[in-house]
Amino acid sequence: MKVVILWSSPNTDGLTASAKEQLKKGLISKDCEVEEIHLNRCKIEHCRACGNGWGTCNKNGTCVIKDDFSEIYDKLVKADGIVFVTAVYWSDMTECFKAFFDRMRRCDASYNHFLRDKRCVLVACAGGTGRGTLECLSHLEMGLTHMGMRAYDRIPVVRYNKDYMLPALEAAGSTYAERLENGFDMYY
Numbered sequence: 001m002k003v004v005i006l007w008s009s010p011n012t013d014g015l016t017a018s019a020k021e022q023l024k025k026g027l028i029s030k031d032c033e034v035e036e037i038h039l040n041r042c043k044i045e046h047c048r049a050c051g052n053g054w055g056t057c058n059k060n061g062t063c064v065i066k067d068d069f070s071e072i073y074d075k076l077v078k079a080d081g082i083v084f085v086t087a088v089y090w091s092d093m094t095e096c097f098k099a100f101f102d103r104m105r106r107c108d109a110s111y112n113h114f115l116r117d118k119r120c121v122l123v124a125c126a127g128g129t130g131r132g133t134l135e136c137l138s139h140l141e142m143g144l145t146h147m148g149m150r151a152y153d154r155i156p157v158v159r160y161n162k163d164y165m166l167p168a169l170e171a172a173g174s175t176y177a178e179r180l181e182n183g184f185d186m187y188y
């Protein structure tokens, strides 16, 4: 199974990166082919809301901005599984993550529907008080809903639970891989 891990934090050795690594370990343990995409290193502009709000995304499912967006979107479309991992900023996903997510939602929800029915794992990593972790997961899931995608799991990682959540993330990765292979035990 091919799984893309899309993740965002400026730190390559922080909480978010550790969470991503653990999930990856679990996926690899079940022979998944994993590609990770570090959004902070990609060139992703924010949506310009061209064409009075509804741009080419609504007319033909493409974005007018020439940057790394289309290539990443295409990888997600071709993947069997998708894992979204973001640091929590202001009770939300990071700005890098949001820039990508907004444009993906526009292309997919309003025209393409390529991502419909894909089941994903959502992980939010909060290194501060931990406040806003659930809101972040909720915002991610709301975006998925617009595209007809489904969250198979939503995982909050905070400073105070990392000692037991990081090992759990490896288990989450291996369970997700099994579900991708054998089918999901969920009906919505």
Ligand SMILES: Cc1cc2nc3c(=O)[nH]c(=O)nc-3n(C[C@H](O)[C@H](O)[C@H](O)COP(=O)(O)O)c2cc1C
Residues within 6 Å of the ligand: 009, 010, 011, 013, 014, 015, 016, 017, 087, 088, 089, 090, 091, 092, 125, 126, 127, 128, 129, 130, 131, 132, 133
């Ligand atoms: C702009 C900004 C906003 C943040 N907002 C929150 C927040 O709402 N809740 C929280 O617990 N931590 C917050 N943090 C802390 C980040 O969640 C923390 O830096 C992040 O988990 C670190 O992950 P990392 O180790 O991968 O960088 C914020 C950090 C920044 C830079």
